Amino acid sequence: MRYVISHAKIHTDLLQKIQELSGQNVFDCYQCGNCSSGCPLVEYMDYAPNQVIRLAQLGALDELLESETIWICATCLQCSSRCPKGVDVSKVMEALRVINLRNREGRISPDDIEKMTDEEVKELPPIVLVSAFRKLSG
Amino acid sequence: MEYGYYPGCTLKNHAQNFEDAALLAMEKLGHPLTEMKDWVCCGTVFSQTTDDLMLQLAAIRNLLRAEHQGYGKLITLCSMCYNTLQRARDFIKDDPENLDKVNQFMYKEPISYTGNVEVIHLLSLLQNEITWESIAKQVVKPLKNLKIGGYYGCMLLRPKEYAIDDFEDPVILENFIEATGAESVVFPYRLECCGAYQTVTNKDITVKRTFELIESARDAGCEAIITSCPLCAFNMDQRQKETAEEFSQFVEMPVFYFTELLALALGVEWNSNWSKLHYVNPEPYLKAKGLI
Ligand code: SF4
Ligand code: SF4
Numbered sequence: 001m002r003y004v005i006s007h008a009k010i011h012t013d014l015l016q017k018i019q020e021l022s023g024q025n026v027f028d029c030y031q032c033g034n035c036s037s038g039c040p041l042v043e044y045m046d047y048a049p050n051q052v053i054r055l056a057q058l059g060a061l062d063e064l065l066e067s068e069t070i071w072i073c074a075t076c077l078q079c080s081s082r083c084p085k086g087v088d089v090s091k092v093m094e095a096l097r098v099i100n101l102r103n104r105e106g107r108i109s110p111d112d113i114e115k116m117t118d119e120e121v122k123e124l125p126p127i128v129l130v131s132a133f134r135k136l137s138g
Numbered sequence: 139m140e141y142g143y144y145p146g147c148t149l150k151n152h153a154q155n156f157e158d159a160a161l162l163a164m165e166k167l168g169h170p171l172t173e174m175k176d177w178v179c180c181g182t183v184f185s186q187t188t189d190d191l192m193l194q195l196a197a198i199r200n201l202l203r204a205e206h207q208g209y210g211k212l213i214t215l216c217s218m219c220y221n222t223l224q225r226a227r228d229f230i231k232d233d234p235e236n237l238d239k240v241n242q243f244m245y246k247e248p249i250s251y252t253g254n255v256e257v258i259h260l261l262s263l264l265q266n267e268i269t270w271e272s273i274a275k276q277v278v279k280p281l282k283n284l285k286i287g288g289y290y291g292c293m294l295l296r297p298k299e300y301a302i303d304d305f306e307d308p309v310i311l312e313n314f315i316e317a318t319g320a321e322s323v324v325f326p327y328r329l330e331c332c333g334a335y336q337t338v339t340n341k342d343i344t345v346k347r348t349f350e351l352i353e354s355a356r357d358a359g360c361e362a363i364i365t366s367c368p369l370c371a372f373n374m375d376q377r378q379k380e381t382a383e384e385f386s387q388f389v390e391m392p393v394f395y396f397t398e399l400l401a402l403a404l405g406v407e408w409n410s411n412w413s414k415l416h417y418v419n420p421e422p423y424l425k426a427k428g429l430i
């Protein structure tokens with residue numbers, strides 16, 4: 001894939017927004033890959049956690065906002081706890097989710113629950129439903 | 139009354155066994171837990187964005203009410219409540235502007251929150267205030283011959299600033315298990331995520347996680363595992379149903395809340411209603427070991 005890098009493409013308002021929401025400087029990352037090697041869900045992601053940070057550095061933010069990765073992440077904080085550069089990767093994941101969620105683009109809605117049988121809903125403890133809605137709905 | 143007890147929502151229904159066993163065990167240890175009044179759900183997960191003060195309110199409202207009720211320390215049993223309350227507390231602790239905003243929003247509460255309530259997980263209380271030695275002495279029914287894996291999951295250990303023990307090499311659950319007279323078995327995946335809330339939107343992923351985690355425990359020699367998180371318990375125990383359907387070679391394993399084993403060791407009688415809240419009924423296992 002041909003990808004042209006330019007200053008204008010990298011230093012955008014959107015990147016600033018992501019860095020503000022997450023409180024992280026994505027340029028701190030030196031691509032060691034530690035975050036991805038510890039991520040328990042990396043095999044289901046389209047971009048590994050280190051790739052998410054790399055794409056953010058290169059200004060490929062649309063790809064990130066449309067990625068599956070941010071919805072697969074379970075906020076387990078393993079990546080964040082292992083980063084030698086102190087990049088809180090899970091907060092970057094959250095910022096990317098939140099930008100979508102604030103545009104009402106989420107992965108779960110009350111309609112999904114309506115579609116479930118009473119049995120299925122009853123089986124789910126409050127902790128499961130509340131956490132899913134807090135992380136995956138706008 | 140220095141210590142208040144904050145149950146959180148799931149301990150009043152799907153994880154009633156977690157709470158019942160804790161209350162009975164703590165009474166036996168001479169440290170009864172007093173439930174704080176008028177608590178609300180903490181929100182279960184901490185909001186990790188810098189600007190979302192709104193999502194911190196539920197947790198902070200609990201801290202405010204605890205403070206108003208005279209509790210300087212709030213005890214939690216659930217790992218996720220622990221994490222959420224603790225991080226929300228610090229989110230505004232050294233931030234007078236946000237503290238003020240939060241208080242203005244909660245103007246109907248009887249007091250303004252000052253930020254001074256400590257949040258303590260029951261395991262830390264057992265370790266630091268009661269001590270393993272003292273617990274071991276008060277055990278009347280040692281859980282001899284039980285080989286138990288301590289499953290930490292995420293929220294007791296991460297972020298590392300809030301870890302109840304060393305975030306990469308913890309021993310608190312292992313020490314707990316040994317104090318009950320059982321044998322603790324360290325298994326490789328004990329610090330790994332169960333898939334958490336993905337269990338709603340990506341059930342397949344959590345089912346595979348359950349398979350991997352339980353197999354890791356079994357390979358290491360565990361006969362059962364313990365947890366302090368109702369979300370982990372849901373994935374590790376209830377999801378064994380789907381795990382068995384998906385993986386024909388899978389063999390079920392009992393999953394306990396740590397308080398159930400504590401209560402049992404301290405001489406509390408096993409309650410068959412607790413078993414009903416498990417997917418894998420632990421009674422055959424406990425019977426085989428002569429404990430019930
Ligand atoms: S662990 Fe940190 S420095 Fe290494 S690739 Fe991940 S974010 Fe970058
Ligand atoms: S927080 Fe998300 S990205 Fe990071 S290790 Fe956990 S699942 Fe992977």
